[in-house]
Amino acid sequence: MTGIHTGGCLCGAVRYTTSGPMREVVFCHCGQCRKQTGLYYASTNVADSDIAIEGADEVTWYHSSDKGRRGFCKHCGSTLFWKYEGTGQISIQAGSVDMPTNLTPGYHIFCADKGDFYEINDGLPQFRKDSPGIVTNTE
Numbered sequence: 698m699t700g701i702h703t704g705g706c707l708c709g710a711v712r713y714t715t716s717g718p719m720r721e722v723v724f725c726h727c728g729q730c731r732k733q734t735g736l737y738y739a740s741t742n743v744a745d746s747d748i749a750i751e752g753a754d755e756v757t758w759y760h761s762s763d764k765g766r767r768g769f770c771k772h773c774g775s776t777l778f779w780k781y782e783g784t785g786q787i788s789i790q791a792g793s794v795d796m797p798t799n800l801t802p803g804y805h806i807f808c809a810d811k812g813d814f815y816e817i818n819d820g821l822p823q824f825r826k827d828s829p830g831i832v833t834n835t836e
């Protein structure tokens with residue numbers, strides 16, 4: 698999905714504008730994403746050069762590993778970004794993108810770590826851990 702997209706957090710302190718292609722949505726069920734979101738992480742991503750963040754000072758970055766950090770609004774707590782150093786790309790929570798997103802669902806990763814209180818039965822591909830071509834910060 699290309700073109701201009703906008704999005705932001707619940708309270709509006711953080712807003713962003715993206716240009717260029719947005720990846721299909723990847724659903725991550727790893728323990729870190731489960732803890733941070735209460736369920737799972739659903740993210741698209743863009744090249745670092747294709748996003749402009751307004752209110753970047755309002756983003757708190759939690760370093761969940763040596764190279765991975767998770768950005769959320771310091772005021773309302775909305776999860777917004779996931780950044781793995783050295784990739785040249787940044788993940789954006791799909792739910793923070795303004796509607797209509799025109800994003801498409803991709804696949805599920807780290808399914809072996811998912812919560813035991815729900816099933817994944819949408820027919821999309823499921824990977825036990827990560828999938829080829831995606832960089833994650835756990836294993």
Ligand SMILES: [Zn+2]
Pocket residue numbers: 706707708709710711770771772773774775
């Ligand atoms: Zn906010």
Ligand SMILES: [Zn+2]
Pocket residue numbers: 725726727728729730731738807
């Ligand atoms: Zn995850």
